[in-house]
Amino acid sequence: MATRTITKEQFIQALPERVFAALTTKRELERWFVPKVDVELKPGGAFSMEWAPGMGERGHVTAVQASQVFGFTWEVFSPTPTTVTFSLQAHRNGTLLTLTHGGIGDGEGWQIYATIEKAWGLHLNDLTSWVETGTCPPPGPRG
Numbered sequence: 001m002a003t004r005t006i007t008k009e010q011f012i013q014a015l016p017e018r019v020f021a022a023l024t025t026k027r028e029l030e031r032w033f034v035p036k037v038d039v040e041l042k043p044g045g046a047f048s049m050e051w052a053p054g055m056g057e058r059g060h061v062t063a064v065q066a067s068q069v070f071g072f073t074w075e076v077f078s079p080t081p082t083t084v085t086f087s088l089q090a091h092r093n094g095t096l097l098t099l100t101h102g103g104i105g106d107g108e109g110w111q112i113y114a115t116i117e118k119a120w121g122l123h124l125n126d127l128t129s130w131v132e133t134g135t136c137p138p139p140g141p142r143g
Helices: 016-024 026-032 113-133
Strands: 003-012 036-039 046-052 055-065 069-074 082-091 094-105
Touching: 003 113, 016 026, 016 069, 016 082, 016 094, 016 113, 026 036, 026 113, 055 082, 094 113
Parallel strands: none
Antiparallel strands: 003 094, 036 046, 046 055, 055 069, 069 082, 082 094
């Protein structure tokens, strides 16, 4: 089966350590991304999100390198899970974040590609606003 990948870059005016904390800690994720999250921050650790009552996703942590990489699977997608990876690189007194969401299928059942791509752009804007200003829209689904 052919798969597609979404790649987005976002410059955030904060050190990689700060951005990494916003991507990996429950308190931070629940402020800019999703209303309820649990993350076991180690490879193979559980990762679960609840967007609204009865609307959740789960996966496993695939990569953790402090202030550099955080990755996880989303196992809600069918027929195979997708993978999300945030890579961080110090850049011009801030952080260049690269988001890669791979394993997105093609064809019937995967019409959500455009929605996922749009949602990631909005979530990255929320992350940037949160990290840079301490404010952002309430967490939840985007797109």
